[in-house]
Amino acid sequence: MKYKLVCKKCGETIGSFREWFANDQKCKCGSNYAEVVYPETHYHNLPDYFKGEVKSHFQYFEYLPLEHRENIVSCNEGAIPMERWKHMERTAKEQYGIDCKVYMYRNDLNGGTASFKDVSGSLAASVMKENGVKEYCLASTGNAGTAYATYLAKAGIKFTCFSPNWVDDKTAQTIRQTGQTLVVSKGTYGDAKAECAEFHKQSGVMMSCGNTDPIRVESKRTIVFECLRQMGQLPTVYMQAVAGGTSPIAFEKGFRDIRPDYPQYHMPRMLLVQQDECDPMVTAWEWAKEHNFPVDFEHHYEAKKDCHTRIGILTAANPGNYPIVAPLVRNSGGDFIRVEEASLPRFGLQMKRQTGVLMGPASVVCYAGFYRALEQGLIKQNDVVLLNCGEGSLRSQWFVDEVAKLENK
Template identity: 50%
Template sequence: MSKYRLRCTQCGEVIPDFAAWFSQDQSCKCGCKRAVAEYSSDYNKLKELIEVKNPDNFYLYSDFLPFEDFNNVVSFGEGVIPIENWTYLEDFARENYGIDCKVMVYRNDLNGGTGTFKDVAASLAATVFRENGVKEFCVASTGNTATAYSRYLALAGIDFTVFVPKCVNQDTVEAILSHGQNVMVCDGDYSYAKKRAAAFHEDNGVMISAGNIDPIRVEAKKTMVFEFLRQLGRVPDVYIQAVSGGTGPIALEKGVGEISGVFPDVKLPRMILVQQDTCDPMVQGWENAVNTDFMEGWENKYPVIDNPQTIVSILSTGNPGMFPVVAPIVRKSGGTFLRVEESGLATVARTAKEHRGVYLGPASAVCLSGFYKALEAGEIHNGETVLVNTGEGAGRSSAFREMIDKA
């Protein structure tokens, strides 16, 4: 018997494995496109796993990942990246706001594959596809999913086609091509690239990414909760992340929910999700909800920003279709959405370079700016542990690296 199965979130139907899920075009008989993975594994094992020192990759947690055979694993050493204590941020909080907090930075830029947030998802996708005989795949991406999947799927021998918006960084296009994969730069924004990808899927029968609720992406990213336990011995009080589609927060909730039986004290961190002022539809939706006292149906009210003009192409989701899923999670966590100024990103990234010798990518600078904004907004309290989830290094955008040097 397989250690995992999928369950439809709408009607509860059980789908036995990914082979079945893929054969029904990643949707349930009831029409729902969202399924979550469940495991028959004993969660007590996790207590042993979080004692392991220096694991090679996140397949340490394979008991709780949806594949069977280790021979199918495609890995470049991802997912068990360091969580560092950045004391200069603690000093800043103390000196400027009188707040004593612990600030931990989750170094996703050190992932082995392509140095981003997306490497774990791409790795697990390559593994699951190899296990289930998938030979072709396509996606619309703002950049990091594109580069990560390009590399991992190439290693698994899977032909991959990416549709990117016009605003994509040239570095991203070159990275995709360097892995021998196909890239279509679409003459429009991310929403338009998604339409082009959907048409390609329809016309050619090539499997397409199921988006931010894709159980593969969610299962890969949920392992961050296990890493918090392994490296910090706890889940942080506050979790800060730049948000675009929203896989991060969805995965965090899945991870915390999954272990509640064996770690009853673990609760959802207060999620602070950050967007830059040049593309902030989720922040606007949230502000509207706050202003109307979360009036019935609030989660379905958000603006759509056409052709967002932003240097952070990774965070250019102008139509935040996941807001109705993500915003209630943020509310449940006691968190909030915050807006930061794009014009200040290079300066914030510059402080990280000066204090830590780290060049952050633009989306990471949005995340780190969220820490300063959260202090200003009184969202961080004395005695709390704050985790800043930085998602990429400056290798993603050489133009931004130059801006950091000049800032």
């Protein structure tokens, strides 16, 4: 075995995904937070994999928890461009006198379903195929459901997606077109999650184990390898719109993995962005800052009672992973940033005019966050900034329409 799973809570070795799945994705201690460890793997050979045409994150097969290549399920995801977006660099220079490089990680160009869930979906389908999983379910507001439906269908694994009542038509249509099952709840995302949990309990069908799912983390951490391949270095600032927080957790895991072989790099400052209509992590962070980060500050947070955000994929009203994500941000010297949801169409239009690309609203949260970070003095001289923008605008017609309305004014 090239990998093993180790419990993050008690340190117990769990073994392979076969055991993990058989034990309902839990350690003996009851924790569902486990990490993949590769006892024999070193990363100094990583540049060998940068050569030639890189089609997907399975280029890094050596560093993924999959034993046999014949189990790979892929639609060319995870080897997407990191583009220099110079208009953002110009603003930094002209308005703030700051020289920086800005890279945009184009998740909208993923081959599966044009979102950052594609790497997770493809690795999940591959690992499940390898370990004999026949059926899976999860609750999703859109991107994860679409990606898992697509990849699990390709692997011949039956999948049921539970969505909130406001799931958009395009998402519903895409999931159903894969031949998988979509159950639209009469209620909120919270209700959809409860229905999914009940289905899991009744039927025994394996269910997503959340934002620390070791498969999601392992797949998403390949962004660190891609930084080395495409930028030739790690960024000094990592930015992302955050709901659950898997991607920052994954970046940190990837960083820890390569660290012994790349001692010259530091963990980038994490600047995580939320829109003001659903910003429980920012609110909790502001409290911590005000109180000078007391011991256990990461456990001081509250779920938002009224979230009226229109950005379905950024509706984590209960920031369950804040206790994991907040210390990562703190230790990196980073910050949480709030942007106004009402300003997003304006930023979307700016993005479209400057680059010809309009990404989805969650991506624009991150994009707008860069300008807020400049205002707040969070971008420093000579920073190399990476924006991990999660999705295209394919399944957010309302946002495309709002931007168009502004454009035609």
